[in-house]
Amino acid sequence: MKAFATASTALAVLVFTLPVSAQDATPFSLPDLAYDYDALEPVIDAQTMELHHSKHHQTFVDNLNNAVEAGTISADATVEELVANASAQPTGVRNSAGGHWNHTFFWEIIGPVDQSGEPSADLAAAIDAVYDSMDEFKAAFEEAGAGRFGSGWVWLVVTDGGELEITTTPNQDNPLMDVAELQGVPVIGNDVWEHAYYLTYNNRRAEYLSNWWDVVNWDAVSERYAEALAQ
Ligand code: MN3
Numbered sequence: 001m002k003a004f005a006t007a008s009t010a011l012a013v014l015v016f017t018l019p020v021s022a023q024d025a026t027p028f029s030l031p032d033l034a035y036d037y038d039a040l041e042p043v044i045d046a047q048t049m050e051l052h053h054s055k056h057h058q059t060f061v062d063n064l065n066n067a068v069e070a071g072t073i074s075a076d077a078t079v080e081e082l083v084a085n086a087s088a089q090p091t092g093v094r095n096s097a098g099g100h101w102n103h104t105f106f107w108e109i110i111g112p113v114d115q116s117g118e119p120s121a122d123l124a125a126a127i128d129a130v131y132d133s134m135d136e137f138k139a140a141f142e143e144a145g146a147g148r149f150g151s152g153w154v155w156l157v158v159t160d161g162g163e164l165e166i167t168t169t170p171n172q173d174n175p176l177m178d179v180a181e182l183q184g185v186p187v188i189g190n191d192v193w194e195h196a197y198y199l200t201y202n203n204r205r206a207e208y209l210s211n212w213w214d215v216v217n218w219d220a221v222s223e224r225y226a227e228a229l230a231q
Contacts, residue, residue, distance in 0.1 A: 027075050028064040030057055031104050039112040043215045045200045053107070056195055060099035060172070067093050079104075086177035094179075098172035102153060106191055109224065111217040120222035122229075123187075130164050141188070142209040144168050151193040154209075157184025158228035168192075185228035188221055 033053060038046035064082075067073045073082065073093055082089060082097035089097065119127065124134065131137035137156075145154035148168040155167050157175045160183070167175055167182040175184045190196075190212055197208035 026065040027068060027077075028061045028079065028100060030054075030061050031107065033107050035112055040110065040215045042200075043113060043211045044110075044197075048195075048197070048199045052103075052191075052195060057099070057103040060096045060103065063092065063096035064100060067096065080176075083174065083176050084178060086173070086179045094177075095172045098174055098177065101176070102172055102174050102189065102191070105186060105189055109188060109217055109220045110212075110215045111220070113214050116214060116216060117218040119218045120225065123218075123222045123225045126164055126225070138210075138213060141166055141190075142206065145190055145192045145209045146206045148192050154190050154192055155184075155186050156188040157182065157186050158225065159184040162229055185224075185231060187224045187228055188216065 030053070033049075036046075037049040037053070040049060064073070064079070068075050068077075072090060079097050079101050082093060083101050086094045086098065118124075119134075127134055127137045131140060141154060141156060144166045145168065148154055148170075150170065152168055152170045153172075153174060155169065155175050157165055157167060159165055164187070165182060165184060167180075167184070169175065169177075169180060173180060174189070175182060175186055177183075190209065192205060192209070194205075197205065201208040
């Protein structure tokens with residue numbers, strides 16, 4: 001019995017130790033989704049979700065870990081730091097850090113259609129104050145997303161002054177970056193790269209933008225809004 005206990009203790013130490021040392025070499029990791037790949041259908045099809053998460057997002061994570069291994073970035077660097085100091089990063093690191101941050105955010109503010117919920121009273125009031133109504137806000141957000149030439153993102157941010165503003169960014173840039181035209185804390189963000197919608201919507205980006213509201217997780221968005229105001 002004692003031998004067994006010793007062996008299992010040794011095993012427990014081994015099991016505990018290995019992932020920690022492995023983590024040091026690969027400090028960045030792909031977050032799990034809180035829902036299945038098919039949970040957002042028919043708004044976002046399962047194949048798009050799987051490719052987007054397990055291939056596109058994974059590539060940004062791999063590239064960041066490769067940059068750590070190559071000594072281009074420090075193993076202690078956080079994705080938030082890399083994004084905030086985007087102007088100081090090589091293009092590859094800027095794209096990968098932005099891609100990792102943006103997609104992690106994106107997965108957290110979307111979810112199954114039947115769990116979309118409603119914006120908080122505070123957020124709804126702030127949207128009404130700036131855009132007159134939720135419908136007009138959505139139309140303005142969709143127009144900005146449709147008008148983003150090429151690949152990029154459309155955002156609703158809280159600016160330094162605590163105001164809501166819609167903005168877009170190219171490539172994998174985001175409004176937290178020091179290079180952003182308009183800086184702010186993202187509350188809503190939609191990916192308007194073709195890989196986000198092409199399998200279902202082909203070239204119809206506007207239709208994707210319009211349908212996408214059905215998978216927005218308004219509880220998560222409202223939490224982001226409250227946190228942004230508190231910063
Ligand atoms: Mn994407």
